[in-house]
Amino acid sequence: MKLLGTMSVKNDELHIGGVSCLDLAKSYQTPLYVFDEQLLRQNCRDYVNYFKVNERKNRVAYAGKAFLPLYMCQLIKEEGLYLDVVSGGELYTAHKAEFPMERVLFHGNNKTIDEIQMGLDLGVGRFVVDNYYELDLLEAFCKQRGRKQAIYLRITPGIEAHTHDYIKTGQIDSKFGFTLTNGDLYECLSVFSRYEHLELVGLHAHIGSQIFDVEPFLDEVDIMMNLVKELDEKYQIKIREVDLGGGVGVYYTENDHPKTIEQFCEAILSKVDSSCQRLGIEVPTLVIEPGRSIVANAGSTLYTVGSTKDIKDIRTYVSVDGGMTDNIRPSLYQARYECAIVNKMRSGDQKQVTIAGKCCESGDILITDVDILGIASGDILIIASTGAYGYSMSSNYNKIPKAPVVFVHDEKCRLVCRRQTLEELLALEVL
Numbered sequence: 403m404k405l406l407g408t409m410s411v412k413n414d415e416l417h418i419g420g421v422s423c424l425d426l427a428k429s430y431q432t433p434l435y436v437f438d439e440q441l442l443r444q445n446c447r448d449y450v451n452y453f454k455v456n457e458r459k460n461r462v463a464y465a466g467k468a469f470l471p472l473y474m475c476q477l478i479k480e481e482g483l484y485l486d487v488v489s490g491g492e493l494y495t496a497h498k499a500e501f502p503m504e505r506v507l508f509h510g511n512n513k514t515i516d517e518i519q520m521g522l523d524l525g526v527g528r529f530v531v532d533n534y535y536e537l538d539l540l541e542a543f544c545k546q547r548g549r550k551q552a553i554y555l556r557i558t559p560g561i562e563a564h565t566h567d568y569i570k571t572g573q574i575d576s577k578f579g580f581t582l583t584n585g586d587l588y589e590c591l592s593v594f595s596r597y598e599h600l601e602l603v604g605l606h607a608h609i610g611s612q613i614f615d616v617e618p619f620l621d622e623v624d625i626m627m628n629l630v631k632e633l634d635e636k637y638q639i640k641i642r643e644v645d646l647g648g649g650v651g652v653y654y655t656e657n658d659h660p661k662t663i664e665q666f667c668e669a670i671l672s673k674v675d676s677s678c679q680r681l682g683i684e685v686p687t688l689v690i691e692p693g694r695s696i697v698a699n700a701g702s703t704l705y706t707v708g709s710t711k712d713i714k715d716i717r718t719y720v721s722v723d724g725g726m727t728d729n730i731r732p733s734l735y736q737a738r739y740e741c742a743i744v745n746k747m748r749s750g751d752q753k754q755v756t757i758a759g760k761c762c763e764s765g766d767i768l769i770t771d772v773d774i775l776g777i778a779s780g781d782i783l784i785i786a787s788t789g790a791y792g793y794s795m796s797s798n799y800n801k802i803p804k805a806p807v808v809f810v811h812d813e814k815c816r817l818v819c820r821r822q823t824l825e826e827l828l829a830l831e832v833l
């Protein structure tokens with residue numbers, strides 16, 4: 403397993419943020435999500451620095467869907483980021499964490515009436531409008547309130563990025579946004595003046611997630627800048643802000659070769675400059691929405707090893723005390739991860755095993771066929787890079803309580819989410 407961030411090995415034992423993983427497992431029990439706060443903050447700072455947030459007034463909006471406990475809202479507020487939310491629940495979290503609402507972008511392809519009203523009442527900075535249904539509702543509610551709302555239109559740019567089918571979003575056959583290539587967007591613009599209470603300040607696109615190549619993003623830049631010019635010339639609409647979405651790929655295993663945040667930002671910014679120069683337009687304020695590339699590598703999950711099943715000449719299953727309830731990504735996207743035993747961080751003879759979860763599903767496998775050093779019941783296993791879409795996509799399937807989240811930094815721990823209790827599991831149920 404590759405050591406990421408502040409991971410270090412002392413006496414064959416893995417530490418994160420200077421804290422022993424064995425001690426963490428003892429103090430908080432397993433399964434347990436552990437976040438390396440230094441790495442997480444460094445990723446935020448790299449984005450702020452290399453995306454030229456201060457110099458060019460660009461904006462980095464953290465995609466809350468990746469992982470959004472209250473403390474994350476506080477942390478990204480401190481780091482000067484904006485926040486992308488996609489539901490009333492995420493919006494409420496931001497509100498409770500006293501995140502500045504003018505820095506919130508509200509996404510979603512089917513915001514409910516209640517969510518739209520909540521967004522307006524709380525004063526979110528930008529609605530990223532996905533369709534006519536939302537435009538009509540927003541216009542009506544703004545009219546009732548006698549106020550205007552700044553919006554972006556979500557564009558489907560027609561870009562096929564190379565990633566898993568379920569996490570592609572830029573292609574024409576997508577549920578998101580106004581399609582560019584079939585004329586949907588132009589139809590919307592031609593009637594836009596009827597939305598008197600909506601101020602169209604920006605365009606948004608998001609081409610997908612876990613994308614390593616920079617080329618699809620550069621194509622996206624070209625498409626968006628062309629649109630900025632076209633909207634001005636044909637519709638006299640001045641676009642001041644262009645949001646390029648998220649999607650930057652990260653390291654999960656040695657097969658992944660991601661760009662650094664610096665390389666990615668530099669490629670985007672220089673493409674924006676050359677594109678705007680070619681078109682003879684002003685460089686707009688740029689927004690990006692990284693989720694995974696801020697939190698994925700900062701998070702890991704600790705498990706206790708339980709039963710083992712050795713099927714001669716076929717496979718050895720090693721089961722842990724978590725699984726698809728705390729990390730659905732292997733079952734959903736065939737996602738691969740690296741792992742290690744936290745108290746056996748040395749080289750030696752390895753054996754191939756399959757790490758299984760404890761759910762009542764054959765598909766509840768965390769890692770298929772991984773080479774690992776003599777694993778035994780009671781060992782503490784770490785799966786690395788579970789920080790994005792692990793906790794946020796966790797479930798109570800099989801009535802398994804949600805695992806806690808602890809942040810480690812400078813030899814100190816901070817409990818960010820406690821473990822769900824059995825009583826809390828039943829809290830919604832009525833007899």
Ligand SMILES: Cc1ncc(COP(=O)(O)O)c(C=O)c1O
Pocket residue numbers: 465468486509571608610611612647648649650691692693694695790
């Ligand atoms: C609109 C939008 N913005 C940002 C993101 C964040 O993507 P990622 O976590 O891949 O950076 C997503 C998720 O794919 C998204 O749908």
Ligand SMILES: N[C@@H](CCCC[NH3+])C(=O)O
Pocket residue numbers: 467569611612731735790791
């Ligand atoms: N949840 C997905 C990514 C989709 C992001 C939302 N558009 C993942 O775990 O990779």
